[in-house]
Amino acid sequence: MNKKNITLVINEKKHELSVFPNELLLNVIREELELTGTKYACGIGECGACTVIVNGAPILACLTLAVAVDGSEITTIEGLTKADGTLHPMQQAFLDHSAVQCGFCTPGMILMGKALGDENPGLKGITEADINNYFKGNLCRCTGYTSIVRAVMSCAHEGK
Amino acid sequence: MSNTRILACEFEYFQPGSLKEAVDLMAEYGNRGKVLAGGTDILVNMKNGRIAPEVLVDIRQIPELVRMNGKDGLNIGAAVLVRSVERSTTVAQKYTALAEAAGLLGPLQNRNMATICGNVCTASPSADSPPALLVFNAEAWIAGPSGERVVPLDQFFVRSKKTILDQAEILTRIVLPEPAPGLGSAFMKVARVAADISTVNAAVALERDNDYFRSCRIVLGSVATTPIRSKPAEESLEGQQYSVDLIEHASTLASMEVQPSKRARLGRSTPEYRKGAIKSLVKDAIHKAWDRASEKERKQ
Numbered sequence: 001m002n003k004k005n006i007t008l009v010i011n012e013k014k015h016e017l018s019v020f021p022n023e024l025l026l027n028v029i030r031e032e033l034e035l036t037g038t039k040y041a042c043g044i045g046e047c048g049a050c051t052v053i054v055n056g057a058p059i060l061a062c063l064t065l066a067v068a069v070d071g072s073e074i075t076t077i078e079g080l081t082k083a084d085g086t087l088h089p090m091q092q093a094f095l096d097h098s099a100v101q102c103g104f105c106t107p108g109m110i111l112m113g114k115a116l117g118d119e120n121p122g123l124k125g126i127t128e129a130d131i132n133n134y135f136k137g138n139l140c141r142c143t144g145y146t147s148i149v150r151a152v153m154s155c156a157h158e159g160k
Numbered sequence: 161m162s163n164t165r166i167l168a169c170e171f172e173y174f175q176p177g178s179l180k181e182a183v184d185l186m187a188e189y190g191n192r193g194k195v196l197a198g199g200t201d202i203l204v205n206m207k208n209g210r211i212a213p214e215v216l217v218d219i220r221q222i223p224e225l226v227r228m229n230g231k232d233g234l235n236i237g238a239a240v241l242v243r244s245v246e247r248s249t250t251v252a253q254k255y256t257a258l259a260e261a262a263g264l265l266g267p268l269q270n271r272n273m274a275t276i277c278g279n280v281c282t283a284s285p286s287a288d289s290p291p292a293l294l295v296f297n298a299e300a301w302i303a304g305p306s307g308e309r310v311v312p313l314d315q316f317f318v319r320s321k322k323t324i325l326d327q328a329e330i331l332t333r334i335v336l337p338e339p340a341p342g343l344g345s346a347f348m349k350v351a352r353v354a355a356d357i358s359t360v361n362a363a364v365a366l367e368r369d370n371d372y373f374r375s376c377r378i379v380l381g382s383v384a385t386t387p388i389r390s391k392p393a394e395e396s397l398e399g400q401q402y403s404v405d406l407i408e409h410a411s412t413l414a415s416m417e418v419q420p421s422k423r424a425r426l427g428r429s430t431p432e433y434r435k436g437a438i439k440s441l442v443k444d445a446i447h448k449a450w451d452r453a454s455e456k457e458r459k460q
Binding site: 048062 | 173270
């Protein structure tokens, strides 16, 4: 196996990296770039904890080869907070509605909320059923989902 | 249990820019190579140690394979994402069952990565896209060292996880002919939870002559080792006048297609359950497709 040079733009910052073909995007983000907000849980694409947004689309970093996303723009949970520390409305909503217990699923959940908002500006017309469908690949073992749906709905009501 | 945090096996990675390069690579490496598109099946199998290819040929940079074309039929390139098919207005209007199958195929993140052609190549008996493609008379376009061949999709599946693809061949696109005007279709599935693979699924496409069934295609998934057409159910409807009893009878005929599985798999359902589920599913799907066919009639 030979290393390959790749460029990743993560949270608007450019990174030049040298990776083996079998290195997963998840491990490059967590270990090389030390952005540990993105979580490893099931590793087989069933839980959504490793969700990151690549070129506007939420995908699973645990099933993505780093070499395959060379040149991509990637947003992780760390990229949502502004430089002055202001939280993204979705992050604030999760805090306001106590939609976090152990917190392991939270980065994936919040990124899905952001992606939903990006696809539907202001979350206009979004219903609980839409949220359940959009978030069906994100497992949470603590909250029972109610507070998570409530947090996302509150953003929809406020048009954030 | 294997460690799914890392991808332990080693391989060379190629990202060809043209179909010819990809075909040449697969011809060179044969059974040591694997075509990579979405990776949602292949990388899981590699992590679990079920396969260990020495070479991965990533086809996502090949321009002609990332395209979907909805003029004069539908042409789905091998690297077209499930989510693109799901969101296409052409697909939703003309090939409704396919749009529904794509939308139900799995979680959103997986649909953003996985491809329709990949779902077909994995050839899982419970896959969602094959029944929805088969009701529209899909064709598989295959490229290999000795050229291109076109095979009706109903001859593509051999058994569970096995297709007619030769080791060096690549499925380049799936082509659906232009549907008959007024055709109505529907796809439905039963699964334990929304994100799960199908316990059973069914696709229906039909044409109407006012209150009569002109033609009908019914394809069932997860009832045998490959997706199968229920010809007895189709024939029981064709030329007949619409009635609730007629559809009830057709769905009973469809439920008889459920084959007893030799290995009762843990966590999956019994043939008896599948029979019952197929009956309700086919009944609902016929009614849905019927209503949609009528909607189209009214529009014309």
